[in-house]
Amino acid sequence: MVDILREVGMIERALDSMSNIEFKQIDLARGQYLYVVRIYENPGIISEQLSGLIKVDRTTIARAVKKLEQKGFIERRSDPTNKKIKHLYVTEKGKQIYPFIIRENSHSNDVALQGFSEQEAQQVHDYLVRIRHNIDHDWNFVKHGGKRQY
Structure with a gap:
């Protein structure tokens, strides 16, 4: 049987490593860009939904959201009918870095699909x-x- 997951994993780790280096200039740490993008593309998303999109557990989501909130990239807002539910939104600071992240993603796609x-x-x-x-x-x-x- 062909082990494609090993190849997919190497691709993911290489791209993630490059992104983490390049995104330091915009004050994003390891993998945080992914959260900013998904929240930007899904304004008002809740943590459980974000967990399903990114495929990480709720504890990891909570930790990442807290750090991004502290850095001013995202904000949590209470649901108008249920105060326990927190909706996630990208702040103005988060909106400003989104185009940079997307340009990097587009470039990586172009490189990956050469030929x-x-x-x-x-x-x-x-x-x-x-x-x-x-x-x-x-x-x-x-x-x-x-x-x-x-």
């Missing part, structure tokens, strides 16, 4: 979406206390 036709790039995308959907069930299962059978 691919549009059709091949679309196929790669479609395959990766299918792989993610295959993994989503296990992620949700384990996240909610389930034990996978190997």
